[in-house]
Amino acid sequence: MILTKDGIKEIRQGLGQVALFDQTLATVQLEVDAEIEKGIDVPVPKDLAGGYTHEQHKTNFFTLQKAGVLFQITGDERYSVYIKDMLYAYLDLYPNLDRHPAERSYARGKLFWQCLNDANWLVYVSQAYDCIYEWLSEEDRQALNGGLFKPMADFLSIETPQFFNRIHNHSTWGNAAVGMIGLVIDDQELVDRALYGARSVSVKAGAVDNDGGSIISQDQEMGFLAQINHAFSPDGYYTEGPYYQRYAMYPFLIFAEGLSNKRPDLKILAYKDSVLIKGVYALLNQTNSAGEFFPINDSQKGMSLASRELVNAVSMAYHYGSQDPSLLSVIASQGRVPLNDAGFDAAKAIGEGLAMPFIKPSIELSDGANGYEGAIGILRGGDLTLVMKYAKHGMGHGHFDRLGFMLYDETGEVIQDYGSARWVNIEHKDGGGYLKENHSWAKETVAHNALVVNKDSHFDGKVKEADKTSGTPYYLAAGESVRIVSARETKAYDDVEMHRTMAMVDLEELEHPLVIDLLSVQAPAETRYDLPLYYVGEFMSSNQQLQTNNDLTPMGKESGYQHLWAEAQADLTGDLYSMTWFNKKRFYTLTSVIQSGDQMIMTRIGANDPNFNLRRDPGIIHRRTGGNTVFASLYEIHGSYDYSTERPLNLFTSIADLKVLHQSAEYVVVRFQLNSGEEYQLAFSLKDESESSQHAVKSAKGQCTWQGVYEFKKIK
Amino acid sequence: MILTKDGIKEIRQGLGQVALFDQTLATVQLEVDAEIEKGIDVPVPKDLAGGYTHEQHKTNFFTLQKAGVLFQITGDERYSVYIKDMLYAYLDLYPNLDRHPAERSYARGKLFWQCLNDANWLVYVSQAYDCIYEWLSEEDRQALNGGLFKPMADFLSIETPQFFNRIHNHSTWGNAAVGMIGLVIDDQELVDRALYGARSVSVKAGAVDNDGGSIISQDQEMGFLAQINHAFSPDGYYTEGPYYQRYAMYPFLIFAEGLSNKRPDLKILAYKDSVLIKGVYALLNQTNSAGEFFPINDSQKGMSLASRELVNAVSMAYHYGSQDPSLLSVIASQGRVPLNDAGFDAAKAIGEGLAMPFIKPSIELSDGANGYEGAIGILRGGDLTLVMKYAKHGMGHGHFDRLGFMLYDETGEVIQDYGSARWVNIEHKDGGGYLKENHSWAKETVAHNALVVNKDSHFDGKVKEADKTSGTPYYLAAGESVRIVSARETKAYDDVEMHRTMAMVDLEELEHPLVIDLLSVQAPAETRYDLPLYYVGEFMSSNQQLQTNNDLTPMGKESGYQHLWAEAQADLTGDLYSMTWFNKKRFYTLTSVIQSGDQMIMTRIGANDPNFNLRRDPGIIHRRTGGNTVFASLYEIHGSYDYSTERPLNLFTSIADLKVLHQSAEYVVVRFQLNSGEEYQLAFSLKDESESSQHAVKSAKGQCTWQGVYEFKKIK
Ligand SMILES: [Ca+2]
Ligand SMILES: [Ca+2]
Ligand SMILES: [Ca+2]
Ligand SMILES: [Mg+2]
Ligand SMILES: [Mg+2]
Ligand SMILES: [Mg+2]
Ligand SMILES: [Mg+2]
Structure with missing residues (x-):
């Protein structure tokens, strides 16, 4: 199913000649041999995640899948015997099981507390079963099919439709599990059930899951193909964000891989304009320079291209896609390959020196099944990566972060998103x-x-309201030295239209690209604005007089303010706020235009946090009261510090001035000056995205005229 | 002087054959060529550190030294001409200079704001001058000797005796500078002045420096030999700590190197039982696994074996010492060598594969010129490093940290010392x-x-009082599986005797050595104790009910408490306080014995910090009111977390129980139990350090008997 007969032949012939494959094989062999040494352990299910029975069944399914592959590659019957013995142990256990004793889930499993994990088990174990299927006697096959696998497939589908017939990543696992075991035992009905849903059974209207998500989709679509239709935008973006996409990609791709090999007629990888392969590229594009995913929505930071899901996904995209040599460099950096046709193909190509660098472009990834529901915009220039989110809310895992952004350089986060408040699987923290x-x-x-x-x-703060609409992409430019992302949000607040435009420009005078941030707002007079900025590092200095607070109380009672301390604030004076911070041997400077009456608050996360669940990270809030306005800022990355010479280089900003020359509902024009005297100007049209339109606006420096959406130029 | 004729011959013959030397040479050549390309710039002195004229003169002396070496090695006259031209530029400037316009220093220089930097200049430039001395005409030599170097040597010594005639690291630079130029120009009077002080001039009694340090030593000793006598303990420890030692070592060693080559009769490297070479080993031993120095006293964290001072020092200790092959692995890790006889020798030996691992032992480094004024104790076991300080105060740069400790594993700090509140050379922070x-x-x-x-x-908090005494070393054991450090402090507080004993023990059941901390105190009833612990990482959980504060005020008005917030506290109940934190993919658990009435306060640094100069690091304070007592704790390092599998391993402590079985002025006995049932006991004699004494004490578990200072054993 995943390993083909031709693939196995090629792998066996190539053993000892393809370094990356051989290394992975040796590692996996050590792991599996160690497990075989420990003996078979199939306990009666009892525990939740992290507990003994949970972790043992999880170890079992990973080990079985690997043992199957090892049997196919090495022909060593120790592996097939191990799998068979383990499956018979499950055959002893499974038929007598009721649903799991823990009652936390809307869809309790049998081996695990939730069907999701049972489906994980079946997705992996069906691969192991496939690897020994021909080796087994007909008698064994009948016993296992009838006593273990068919009942499990029925349990996960027709007996639990609230799990199987949803449009949801849980169901993707369920669909893949049922479909894969169907492919193995050649049960067409199961494969169809996987592809099109368990149409014979229905779910009560109004049923919801543990997060309050509704079970039934409006149009009653169901099954694997419907999951593909709904989960991915045409650009391969997944509305819950890359952290969840990474998790969901495995069942999508592994079942698709099985279908490709066993049901080539379905052309599953070409489905919806090859969106599954596009999904892999979308994931690669949603990483920082360390290969870590952007922590959009509920995401634990640190999840990366090193994950097993991506190890499988990238080799698969290489093998079943267009043999893109730039994927090979990603695979090489992963340091291991899946032990299958795809992994062997990729490892072989790497061995032949075919790898090319994977260059991440400045790009917009649309959201929504049809690509018309917002997007994320990613700008790349030099060391820098900027992400702005104006996508859909992201359902139960979404954050209220319209037009929010994150900025990275190659040392890591420069301006961070908090990510999720969770320590995945760490029991100390409320069970993980x-x-x-x-x-x-x-x-x-x-x-x-x-x-x-x-x-x-x-x-x-209402998910249902947020889910109804998305941000509005306006413009994305991916130029050689100027990259721009611009988007609107008009529904997040009544009577407030926000339009954020961020540019990343190369200036010959600066070490790194400069980021320009223009947040235009149309709103009633006396609107109270708070614009937070979560800089990462140690505050060095600002050009304003800070008043420090020696009596800290939470900044509010709700909407997140209850978790913030105001450590200090400044009533801003002059024309500019300038603040430098330091992190990981670099300096960073924010320069913002001030309006009369503006305030800057130095915040610290951590109030109302009885269990110390929150990181004590710093931020600033630019506070302004007014009507239509523009928040205009520059972010400059500069200089360095060496702890062994104690020598700082370029530790002061190069920005001498920043001015908003024009602001209206239609346009924003800013000009900034460097200490060395050069001046630059960015003029931007907020309402007319035609590249041929002529624009002329009055500004403090006289008339500005330009053609197209924007003009960025050196004034002197 | 530093390069010998034989050395140069050997280097020239070996060019292209000694990789580490060739690489360093190529790098230095690029640096110097770039400077030559820029042209000579010898500005009129004006700025403080960080400012233009300061940094330019600093660049100049580094470049000149390197150019001299390059001339000797390559014979390329571009380098000698560059040096000569630069020296003539200084000859134009220097004779007309008055003292530097900035008036911050007790000993203002001419090229720089303080004589210290002028001495730096002369230490480096005398090396460059030496390299071209024979190449210059007699006329040039006379002009430069008489117009530049002799006046500078006189200025730094007889014209500024408050700088030259002290026992202080500043004076070490002054002595070296004068002595080195004396060696170059063969002026015996200057060399003697360097070695024995400028005895013809005197300083006003009661004169002090900028830090309030007194200029004149009690016994009127002065000069380089006196610096060696006073600066180092017989173990090579430097009372200000390794951060300052690193800085001071360069003039000690480079002048000693010159004397070794030009005045072998002085046997300077054998002086005081080879204490200069011992000083290099002392520095190596005062590093964590990343090669960073322990931040004892005023130290910026991050200074390390990578510094140029250590690059010079370690090769020198190899070459002029006993050709210790374990130093070669340190030199290899530095990645460069000094371009001189010593560096070539070391690089050649590395190329020949002679390097051996440098194993850091558990060791005590005595403090005080005679080694009788306290010490620091360093325990090493597995990944762990523990340092306890019971040395002298460390003069103006000392911290009030008697019996304080730091703990590292190979990921870095586990329990930290704050270090200094300073950003060296970073102008944003009060000029650096x-x-x-x-x-x-x-x-x-x-x-x-x-x-x-x-x-x-x-x-x-009084330096003068603290400087009068030191902690008292009691016991250090460097066993195979048990290492112990134990020391007393009886003067820090009236009527209070503190005796801290820390053990690092290997247990077969645990992944890492376990640290046992027994702080015995004899004090009047109703004494109020606060025992802080600065853990590094994110709090995971504790076994106590924390009361969180939503209104933060500084914890006090003085003695550091004014900078602490109490984020939460717990009135401790039960027998144990247990707390787990997480850092860099590892878990750490503190287990402490509780007495009735104890409190634990969760602190955060940052109150009363108007310029955001302090890091917002967490800590806890164990608060107890009582008389004689023991604070007994265990520190366990355990488990791991993988962000790509999200799988934690061994995330809970293995410690089930800890009990103080006996506490008195003479003894402390503790027993702890693991979750797996094993029990261990540590019995320790606080007053009798004989290895043959028999001890018997009553305990809650019956009579304990043992021989010698301690007994650590498995009970079951
Ligand atoms: Ca509201
Ligand atoms: Ca709200
Ligand atoms: Ca005091
Ligand atoms: Mg977020
Ligand atoms: Mg809310
Ligand atoms: Mg300290
Ligand atoms: Mg004080």
Whole structure:
């Protein structure tokens, strides 16, 4: 199914000649041999995630899958015997099991507390079963098919339709599990059930899952093909974000791989304009320079291209896609390959020196099944990566972060998104699940580099409202030296239109590209704006007089403010706010245009946090009261520090001045000056995205004229 | 002087054959060629450190030294001409200079704001001058000797005796500078002045430097030999700590190197039982696994074996010492060598594969010129490094940290010392000098993992009192599986005797050595103890009910407490406090014995910090009121976390119980139990350090008997 007869032949012939494959094989062999040494352990299910029975069944399915592959590659019957013995142990156990004793899940499993994990088991174990299927006697096959696998497939589908017939990543696992075992035992009905849903059974209207998500989709679509239709935008973006996409990709791709090999007629990888392969590229594009995913929505930071799901996905995209040599460099950096046709193909190509660098472009990834529901925009220039989110909300895992952004350089985060408030699988922290501060802090607008109006989150913090609409892509330019992303959000607050335009420009005078941030807002007079910025590092200095607070109380009672301390504030004076921070041997400077009455608050996360669940990270909030306005800022990365010479280089900003020359609902024009005297100007049209339109606006420096959406130029 | 004729011959013959030397040479050549390309710039002195004229003169002396070496090695006259031209530029400038316009220093220089930097200049430039001395005409030599170098040597010595005739690291630079130029120009009087002081001039009694340090030593010793006598203990420890030792070592070693080559009769490297070479080993032993120095006293963290001073020092200790092959692995890790006889010798030996691992032992480094004034104790076991300080105060740069400790594993800090409150050379932070929070926070006892009595620092925070005495070494054991350090402090507080015993023991059941911490205190009833612990990482959980504060005020008004917030506290119940934290993919658990009435306070640094000079690091304070007592704790390093599998291993502590079985002025006995059932006991004699004494004490578990200072054993 995943390993083909031709593939196995080629792998066996190539053993000892393809370094990356051989190394992975040796590692896996050590792992599996160690497990075989320990003996078979199939306990009666009892525990939740992290507990003994849970972790043992999980270890079992990973080991079985690997043992199957080893049997196919080496022909060593120790592996097939191990699998057979283990399967018979499950055959002894499974038929007598009721649903798991823990009652936490809306869809309790049998081996695990939730069907999701049972489906994980079946996705992996069906691969092991496939690897020994021909080796088994007909008698064994009948016993296992009838006593273990068919009942399990029925349990996960027709007996639990609230799990199987959803449009949801849980169901993708269920669909793949049932379909894969169907492919193995050649049961067409199971494969169809996987592809099109368990249409004979239905779910009560109004049923919801543990997160309050509704079970039935409006149009009653179901099954694997429907999951593909709904899960991915045409660009391969997954509305819950890359952290969840990474998790969901495995069942999508592994079942698709099985279908490709066993049901080539379905052309599953070409389905919806090859969106599964596009999904892999979308994941690669949603990483920083360390290969870590952008922590959009509920994401634990640190998940990366090193994960086993991506190890499988990238080799598969190489093998079943267009043999893109730039994927090979990613695979080489992963340091291991899946032990199958795809992995062997990729490892062989790497061995032949075919790898090319994977260059991440400045790119917009649309959201929504048809690509018309917002997007994320990613700008890349020099060391820098900028991501702006104006996508869909992301359902139950979404954050209220419209037009929020994150900025990275190759040392890591420069301006961070908090990510989720969760320590995945770490039992100390409420069993490793989402913490209550995930809801009360991490999702809220004030936890993001996004505009807060009147101290309330976007959509009043209501997921259902947020899910109804998306941000509006306006413009993305991926030029040689100028990259721009621009998008609008008009629904997050009543009567407030936000339009954020971020540019990343190469200036010959600066070490790194400069980031320009223009957040235009049209709103009633006396609107109270709070614009947070979560810089990463140690505050060095600012050009303003800070008043420090020696009596700290939470900044508010709700919408995330209850978790913030105001350590200091400044009533801003002059024309500019300038602040430098330091992190990982580099300096960073923010320069923002001040309006009269503006305030800057130095914040610290950590109030109302009885279990110390939140990181004590710093931020600033630019506070302004007014009507239509523009928040205009520059982010400069500069200089370095060497701890062994104690020598700082270029430790002061090069920005001498920044001015908004024009602001209106239609245009924004800014000009900035370097200390060395050069001046640059960015003029941007907010309402007319035609590249041929002529624009002329009055500005403090006289008339500005240009053609097209924007003009960025050196004035002197 | 530094390069010998034989050395040069050998280097020239070996060019192209000694990789590490060739690489360093190529790098230095690029650097110097780039400077030559820029042209000569010898500005009129004006700026402080960080400013243009300061940095330019600093660049000049480094470049000149390198150019000299390059001339000797390559014979390329571009280098000698460059040096000569530069020296003539200084000859044009120097004779017309008055003292530097900035008036900050007690000993203003001419090229720089302080004589210290002028001496730096002369130490480096005399090496460059030596390299071209024979190449210059007699006329040039006379002009430069008479117009530049002799006046400079006189200026730094007889014209500024408050700088030259001290026992102080500043004077070491002055002595070396004068002595080295004396060696170059063969002026015996200058060499003698360097070795024995400028005895013709005197300093006003009671004169002090900028830090308030007194200029004249009690016994009127002066000169380079006196510096060696006073600066180092017989173990090569330097009372200000390794950060300052690293800085001071360069003039000690480079002048000694010159004397070794030009005045072998002095046997300078054998002086005081080869203490200069021992000093290099002492520095190597005062590093964590990343090669970073322990931040004892005023130290910026991050300074390491990679510094240029150590690059010079380690090769020198190899070449002029006993050709210790374990130094070669340190040199290899530095990645470069000094371009001289010593560096060539080391690089050649590395190329020949002679390098051996440098194993850092568990060791005590005595303090004080005669080694009788306290010490630091360093325990090494597995991945772990523990340092306890019971040395002298460390003069103006000392911290009130008697019996304080730091703990590292190979990921870095586990339990930290704050270090200094300073960003060296970073102008944003008060010009890069010591910040006022260095005094008000970093030096205070509560900023350390050290016992605070009655909310006041040791010695009432008075340097003069602290300098009068030192901690008292009691016992150090460097066993195969048990290492122990034990020391007393009886002067820091009136009527309070502290005796801390820390053990690092290998247990077969645990992944890493376990640290046992027994702080015995004899004090009047109702004494108020605060024992801080600065853990590094994110709090995971504790076994106690924390009361979180939503209104934060500084914990006190002085002695460092004014900089602490109490984020939460717990009135401790039961027998144990257990707390787990997480850092860099590992788990750490503290287990402490509780007495009735004890409190634990969760602290955060950052109150009263108007310029955001302090890191917002967490800590806990174990608060107890009582008389004689023991604080007994275990520190366990355990488990791991993988961000790509999200799988934690061994995330809970293995410690089930810890009990103090006996506590008195003479003994402390503790027993602990693992979750797996094993029990271990440590019995320790606090007053009798004989290895043959028999001890018997009553304990809650019956009579304990043992021989010698301690017994650590498995009970079951
Ligand atoms: Ca509201
Ligand atoms: Ca709200
Ligand atoms: Ca005091
Ligand atoms: Mg977020
Ligand atoms: Mg809310
Ligand atoms: Mg300290
Ligand atoms: Mg004080």
